[in-house]
Amino acid sequence: MRIVHYPHPALRHPAASVTNIDKRLRRQVGEMFELMYDAKGLGLAAPQVAMPVQLLVMNVEGDPSRKDAERVYVNPVITKRQGTLDGDEGCLSFPGLYAKVKRAKRITVQAYDLEGKLVTVEAADLEARAWQHEIDHLNGVLFIDKFATLAKLTRGKDIRAFENAFRAAQERGDIPKDAEIERTLHALERELTSSS
Numbered sequence: 001m002r003i004v005h006y007p008h009p010a011l012r013h014p015a016a017s018v019t020n021i022d023k024r025l026r027r028q029v030g031e032m033f034e035l036m037y038d039a040k041g042l043g044l045a046a047p048q049v050a051m052p053v054q055l056l057v058m059n060v061e062g063d064p065s066r067k068d069a070e071r072v073y074v075n076p077v078i079t080k081r082q083g084t085l086d087g088d089e090g091c092l093s094f095p096g097l098y099a100k101v102k103r104a105k106r107i108t109v110q111a112y113d114l115e116g117k118l119v120t121v122e123a124a125d126l127e128a129r130a131w132q133h134e135i136d137h138l139n140g141v142l143f144i145d146k147f148a149t150l151a152k153l154t155r156g157k158d159i160r161a162f163e164n165a166f167r168a169a170q171e172r173g174d175i176p177k178d179a180e181i182e183r184t185l186h187a188l189e190r191e192l193t194s195s196s
């Protein structure tokens, strides 16, 4: 498992609902936390590790020793948004890229925890931003889609640099071609959502 970078097709592939919380999913959650901490992130969504399912992990403290701040949710839905919050945002699939993104200041989320229990979470500020960013990932939406006009202009070169690096890696054969990645994603989706 590794974090994929834009424009990897997994980042645009809408994630399927989790139907089965099993041992394998729990192991994948552990690996996602490790990758997130190694990359100094606050959140990571399954599509960012090329897993096309509605699963995300978060630790808004960004501190591996703060296990109490670790959150894992499946099939999350934002049920309420209030206010707006403008602030800098980054993404582990765009290392080094930061820009202002407008988000709701407070949100309410309904999701399932790893025990399969439906929970309602209220979050504000940084935590609300993390939720909105990660839930977007589950719908194939990226933070660059939400850049303000100015950020789109000033960060355009950086975004193209990610695209060029990715295509060059594909040319070298380090990363499979898009069509092959799509086939793998569809196979994984069938595998991850079939009850075993």
Ligand code: CO
Pocket: 090, 091, 092, 093, 133, 137
């Ligand atoms: Co992200």
